[in-house]
Amino acid sequence: MAEKVLMKGNEAIAEAAILAGCRHYFGYPITPQTEIAAYMAKKMPLVGGVFLQAESEIAAINMVYGVSATGKRVMTSSSSPGISLKSEGLSYLAGADLPAFVVNVQRGGPGLGGVQPSQADYFQATRGSGHGDYHMIVLAPASVQEMASLTLRGFDLADRYRMTSMILADGTMGQMMEPVTFETGDIQPPPEKPWATVGTDLRRKHNVVNSLSLVPEELERQNFARYERYAQIEEKEPLWESYMMEDADICIAAFGIAARVSKNAITEARRRGIRVGMIRPITLWPFPRAAFRAAAEQVHSIISVELSMGQMIEDVRLAVECRVPVTLCNRAGGMIPSPEQVLCEIEKAAEKENCR
Amino acid sequence: MIVFDRPHALADLPMHYCPGCTHGIIHRLVAEVIDELGIEGRTIGIAPVGCSVMAYDYFTCDMIEAAHGRAPAIATGVKRSDPDRHIVFTYQGDGDLASIGMAETVHAAARNENITVIFVNNAIYGMTGGQMAPTSLPGQITQTSPYGRDVNQCGYPIRVCEMLAQLDGPEYLARVTVNSVKEVRRAKAAIKKAFQNQVDKKGFSLVEVLSACPTNWGLTPAAALRWIDEKMIPYYPLGVYKDRSAKKEDEK
Known part of the structure; x- marks a missing residue:
């Protein structure tokens, strides 16, 4: 589908996610990103996917954790106050080295703030957002076209590095309409995920998806290993x-x-x-x-x-x-x-x- | 001739549970049921935060460790990822399921999410050293209710099965205990039904197991088992609180 279509930024993210092979979306309504949920509610059943409106942002990110643990591409989206709620889950995703794709269409804060565009979650996004030493890959689109192309890239990066990639947009990017083309040629199939918890079939030792590690030497080793991966990302993946x-x-x-x-x-x-x-x-x-x-x-x-x-x-x-x-x-x-x-x-x- | 053996679904490991704790019995019952239904290869278990946080080591099926209280939401994701194949159970304590994770519990039940929930109720926070739980009894002395649970100040214990039974969603809700051989056998039957329901795609099945915590109750293991009879069961009566399929059978 290389033709140009006129779309809202939020809808471009949703369409690109489906093209990237995402078949599970979990979310909770919050302005100014609800168009993503609405688009998914309409489209997912048509492509054999799952749209589920969760009881809270906390539940939504944990549903993401569950699908990701089974190796499939999955996403959630929200806006600033909702991302604060998801931050617990974002930390657990990092601790368990699970890939996930998360969208933050930022609004003014702190607290309930307002619903107009903002970039005040920069610290939250680039410093991990939850507790502990970790990073997320943070992508900042400046057009509806980039909302689409960075979504496609975001799923690839998440899978490649086994971590969360986040679109950090703002209310303007989410709401404005622009022409967009979906370059599906670049989409990578998800890599093999031998760590996924999909059932042992009694053919292998059990897989455990976990972020608990009570032996400090072991937990330190995991942190150092994760930061070696981050160092590669800092070398290879900066875009400007x-x-x-x-x-x-x-x-x-x-x-x-x-x-x-x-x-x-x-x-x-x-x-x-x-x-x-x-x-x-x-x-x-x-x-x-x-x-x-x-x-x-x-x-x-x-x-x-x-x-x-x-x-x-x-x-x-x-x-x-x-x-x-x-x-x-x-x-x-x-x-x-x-x-x-x-x-x-x-x-x-x-x-x-x-x-x- | 072998007449008694470790279930295949239970790992051959020393468990970290205290002497007299009934987690070990409940783990074994879950593992026996997984063996008997032949579902280990497609089962994914979800461990909570609390005493059973390391349950992921004790079951030989694939396991996920959840954030505190979030197991039903994670289970929802795992189930929806492949509903025809995945058999998903959560194993949660009272603090995990009925306090911090109450929203996730209620909504998974309301959606009739086709999962099995093993709810271990010992009326106390065990892992952190014996604090008041949402299910601690009125007057019960704990580290954070040193003068006894004062219901005027911190409210009443929550009866989870009775509460969830008000919802249209859930398929099966039962409360059992494991403080005698007879009750262990009954508990196993309930746990088996809760897994069979999932295999049969009937929906959300929760088994609440009244469990002993001698360490934090300050009792001997034998006295703790008696405490279940004397104190817990009067507040938390055993029984089936919802069995939608059985009700439909009756109506026929």
Whole structure:
């Protein structure tokens, strides 16, 4: 199916998941991602799959744990407060080395917050979200097309590395409609899963899916082994888009909707003679550190544009190791920075660094 | 001639349970039933958090260890993954099933999820050292109710079978105990029915087993078995609380 179709971001995720071979969806209604559940409720029965509305986000993530333990592709989706509830399960999935695909269409917080778009779950997503030492692969789409393509990629990554991959979108990405094509050519069949609990058939020793390990030496060994896997991911899997960075004096760091707003600001700034570009992380974990580290040798300053009180900025600062100043341009609580606000920050940086 | 042997579905391992604890009997009954129904090769068991957290070592079928209280949700996922093949049971204590996991229990029952739940009720949190459970009796002394469970302050014990029997969903709900040979035989019959129901695709079957915890009750093993008769059964009467198929047979 390479034809272009017009779809909502949330629906594009659902369709891509089915194409990726996901036949089990468990969820609980929460704005602004409920279209995913509605789409699955309609489509799953038609493809022989299972849609089940769980009694809570906690139950939904544990149903995901159950299907994943049997080796099949499975997903859940929610929005910020719901992801907090799922975080217990996300930690257990990590501890049991189970693959899972999870979507967070973020809304403003903390607490019940609001229902407008936000990026304030960046820390929660990139720092694991639940208890213990672990990571999730975090994918940040900036278009409906990427909602689809990163979903396909997310299932592959989850299976390949036996861990959760999460789409970290925001309410805008979920709700907006854009043309999308589904490139099914790249879909990998799931790998063999000899560890799955599907019944021994009395032909092998029993498999145990477990995150309990009472001997500290053994638990430490598991943690080190997991982090060796994470090190490979940090080396191989970072994704980012470089936009007009060739001659840039100023660099914008932004993902998702913030990156789209920033592109408008960059166009206007360049019209005014300021050489500004952007690095848009597509994977938030692993963070594209190398890209920012390289940019730090070239630009005078970096502006992190975020729909939060400044979360990704910490990763940008870690990546550039104090080589250049990093400032924040942000809105929070469901508000989106305007291109004018971003432009204003670019102009301020240009004045300060004398690079107009 | 061998007249008594370890069931194949029970691993040949020393168990970590305290002397006089009845988990060992209940494990054995589950394993005997799995053997008798010939389902070990397609059975997936789910262990809880609590004293039986390491039950995943004691059964030879595939096993999953759940987060505290979440076993019925995980069981739902495992069952829905391949409903025709997978036989799924959860093995849960009172804190796991009736406190932190109450929502998962009630909703799995309401959905008539085709799984088997073995609910071990010993009226106390054993693993953590004897705290008040949702099923601790009025006046019962525990580490967190040192003056006895005060129902005015922390409410009444929950009778799980009676409560779930109000739902239209579940297929089979029974309460048994294992404090005598006679009761062990009855318990086995109930557990077997709860697994047979799943094989026959009848739906959610829960067997509550009144179980002894001499260590945390502060009793000898023999006195603990008597305590079940004297204290627990009067509050938690034994019997079948729901048997939908039997009811349908009666109506014919």
